[in-house]
Amino acid sequence: MIEADDFAINNTTNYLNNAAFGPVPESILNDTHAYLQEYSHNGPDSPFVKKEAYFEETRNAVAGLIGCSPEEVIFTQSITHGINIIAEGYSWKENDRIILRESSKEHVANFLPWLKIAKEKNLDLQITGSDEFGNPDLQKIELLMKEKPGGIVAIAHALYNLGTVLDVESIALLAKKYSYTVLVDAAQTVGCLPVNVKALGCDYMVFSGYKWLCAPPGIGILYISKETQKLINYYGMDVRILEAISDGVQVKLNFSNDDYTVKPGPYKFENGFRNYTGVVGLLKAIELLNRVGISEVAKKNKELIALTIQLLNDIPGVSILGVNDLAKRTSIVSFKIEGKKPSEIVAKLHNYRIVLAAREIGDESIIRISPHYYNTKEQIESCVNLIKEIIKQ
Numbered sequence: 001m002i003e004a005d006d007f008a009i010n011n012t013t014n015y016l017n018n019a020a021f022g023p024v025p026e027s028i029l030n031d032t033h034a035y036l037q038e039y040s041h042n043g044p045d046s047p048f049v050k051k052e053a054y055f056e057e058t059r060n061a062v063a064g065l066i067g068c069s070p071e072e073v074i075f076t077q078s079i080t081h082g083i084n085i086i087a088e089g090y091s092w093k094e095n096d097r098i099i100l101r102e103s104s105k106e107h108v109a110n111f112l113p114w115l116k117i118a119k120e121k122n123l124d125l126q127i128t129g130s131d132e133f134g135n136p137d138l139q140k141i142e143l144l145m146k147e148k149p150g151g152i153v154a155i156a157h158a159l160y161n162l163g164t165v166l167d168v169e170s171i172a173l174l175a176k177k178y179s180y181t182v183l184v185d186a187a188q189t190v191g192c193l194p195v196n197v198k199a200l201g202c203d204y205m206v207f208s209g210y211k212w213l214c215a216p217p218g219i220g221i222l223y224i225s226k227e228t229q230k231l232i233n234y235y236g237m238d239v240r241i242l243e244a245i246s247d248g249v250q251v252k253l254n255f256s257n258d259d260y261t262v263k264p265g266p267y268k269f270e271n272g273f274r275n276y277t278g279v280v281g282l283l284k285a286i287e288l289l290n291r292v293g294i295s296e297v298a299k300k301n302k303e304l305i306a307l308t309i310q311l312l313n314d315i316p317g318v319s320i321l322g323v324n325d326l327a328k329r330t331s332i333v334s335f336k337i338e339g340k341k342p343s344e345i346v347a348k349l350h351n352y353r354i355v356l357a358a359r360e361i362g363d364e365s366i367i368r369i370s371p372h373y374y375n376t377k378e379q380i381e382s383c384v385n386l387i388k389e390i391i392k393q
């Protein structure tokens with residue numbers, strides 16, 4: 001369970017913007033600070049400072065969280081970074097097709113890298129429609145795949161603006177049939193809802209530590225299934241990705257003036273000096289989440305969004321966006337207020353240390369509330385009460 005002061009933020013701020021950034025619990029701030037101090041005081045060559053081992057421990061923890069093997073977990077800097085690794089590294093063939101939903105329903109991070117690569121390599125980018133909640137048109141997707149087998153579908157697991165959880169499993173099934181691979185942007189689900197990557201059936205998945213996992217910023221996660229790792233060409237070179245060979249006496253890296261051998265697994269997608277502190281923070285964040293239990297987290301989040309919707313529904317002039325079925329909603333409730341500008345409402349709430357976000361769906365501005373398990377029903381009530389007051393002003 002969480003310690004009373006883990007989310008000390010609750011003492012000062014009514015923070016309901018977890019879809020943008022999850023606050024780092026005090027215990028994790030302390031753990032990462034202690035690690036950084038130990039590192040700074042000893043340097044990277046000290047036998048007393050744990051470094052690469054933390055990477056592998058954290059890889060195991062991530063694998064446990066999403067139900068894959070550690071060899072399928074790659075640490076990135078951000079979600080965007082992970083998507084770019086796939087878009088830039090994919091072994092594109094001339095006739096490959098990229099299938100996306102329209103840009104208003106996909107985060108730009110999962111749109112622009114595909115647009116860039118399609119332009120550069122002259123690939124066939126197809127934008128499929130979706131309904132008002134963002135649900136993809138599966139029939140259209142199947143037609144597009146059938147018409148031209150081979151390529152990638154990239155899709156959010158849940159919409160950052162409407163909160164709808166999408167049926168990515170059906171897309172993954174279609175993809176297998178027509179030789180496509182699927183990238184799922186799970187920014188808005190991992191850490192908020194139980195997510196099992198094998199059950200989703202996708203080939204690549206991206207998410208970050210800094211949103212629903214409440215880890216420090218600067219760490220993203222890219223899952224690439226073992227079966228598809230050979231399809232992704234890596235860029236960048238680093239001693240850490242070289243195979244090590246032993247002659248029985250000495251261990252040395254397998255490279256010469258003419259050639260080198262890269263070790264298998266996730267390492268070739270990571271290079272340079274590592275974010276050791278971020279990885280320690282991510283490990284501690286997953287451990288904390290595991291102590292609470294992701295089912296408990298999801299249950300609490302559903303209660304909070306149910307209350308949010310119920311209270312907002314009672315305010316004249318407020319229209320709530322997104323699906324009614326809470327099973328198909330992540331912990332995001334977006335709404336509009338007749339005659340009011342979202343950015344102004346959000347700014348006014350901020351003056352009272354209530355933190356929401358102004359976002360958009362296409363050209364339309366919206367207000368987004370995204371509570372997490374450490375938030376309370378009282379916080380939702382006081383936020384909605386203040387919205388009522390502000391509307392009257």
Ligand SMILES: Cc1ncc(COP(=O)(O)O)c(C=O)c1O
Nearest residue numbers: 078079080107109160185187208
């Ligand atoms: C659905 C979704 N995808 C991608 C991103 C981009 O994340 P990052 O800044 O880590 O690349 C966000 C950030 O809000 C997001 O909500």
